[in-house]
Amino acid sequence: MTCTYNFNAGPGALPSEVLQEAQEEFLSIHGIGASVMEISHRSKQYEAIHNEAQQLIKELLNLSSEYDVLFLQGGASTQFFMVPINFLAEGKTAGYVHSGTWSGKAWKEAKKLGKTMILASGEKNQFKQLPDIDSLNIPKEMVYVHLTSNETIGGIQFKNFPDTGDVPLVVDMSSDIMSRPIDASKFSLIYAGAQKNLGPAGVTIVIVRRSLLELIPDSIPDILSYGVHAKHNSLFNTPPVFSVYMVNLVLKWIVKKGGLQGMAALNRQKAELIYHVLDNSGGFYQGLVHKESRSMMNITFGACSPEIENKLLKELEQEGFMGLKGHRDAGHLRASIYNAVPYEHCKALADFLVDFKKRNG
Structure with a gap:
């Protein structure tokens, strides 16, 4: 087989050891005689994979018991509107750090749903330089501050994150989650499409502080409520079982790599x-x-x-x-x-x- 050097931006490369393990288990997961794609998401075999992946995320990010880990669908693009639907109530304002294409898309979706404010922007530098986040002017009544940790298109990355005080900090970490240690306690909500660093496309990881869930109104559709998904341990509807299985394997690979x-x-x-x-x-x-x-x-x-x-x-x-x-x-x-x-x-x-x-x- 011809050697290929995979530098795709997403879906990106997966560890060869993980792909080999998945290949070996493809027809019969854990020796039960059926593929992980064929078994019920309510089965004890799948729930063990699901719960173990959640626990591995908590351990790698050193998350406290204050956080829930959710497995959702729709990619980060769905999170662009799920975040404001859940937290941007009428008459409230959300703050956005505009550092490039993806943070800009998140902001544009939020603008459709409520009042927003740009707290910092890299536009004057054509998004070739990080905006200054060391001295953000954050009104205390702001419902959250959103930023994108790594802009895949422009190729810029935040090395540090702002102190937003009592205002919840929300971050899109789709393209650099699990690539370095972070202080997860800075964030009230982290979301990331898996297809860069954690697995194949199809599952989106959401890490949310439980106190934030209390702010979600009952009026939004259940399928778009973080609270509903947390209550049902991400099993409210059928999760992307194969993608979660692959995330589980990748997380174990990360542990083995230090x-x-x-x-x-x-x-x-x-x-x-x-x-x-x-x-x-x-x-x-x-x-x-x-x-x-x-x-x-x-x-x-x-x-x-x-x-x-x-x-x-x-x-x-x-x-x-x-x-x-x-x-x-x-x-x-x-x-x-x-x-x-x-x-x-x-x-x-x-x-x-x-x-x-x-x-x-």
């Missing part, structure tokens, strides 16, 4: 390897964002001319490098180096970029 400390060390090594090539190319390659704002997950860069970029992308594809064309809104190139992308694949990319420059510089 937990979030191990992930952070590996991800730092991978990112530094590629950024070093870009920064020492004499201008042949250019990173697309300010250095202090750079993402450890999505490395965005360009080459010295459109012709060179097109040639580079063509040769990369021929050599088995997958997913390096930049998002249509940003152009250029993007290497997404999520948890499951091996160091060796990043080394292969770095070596190729160096060689390509020698041949075309």
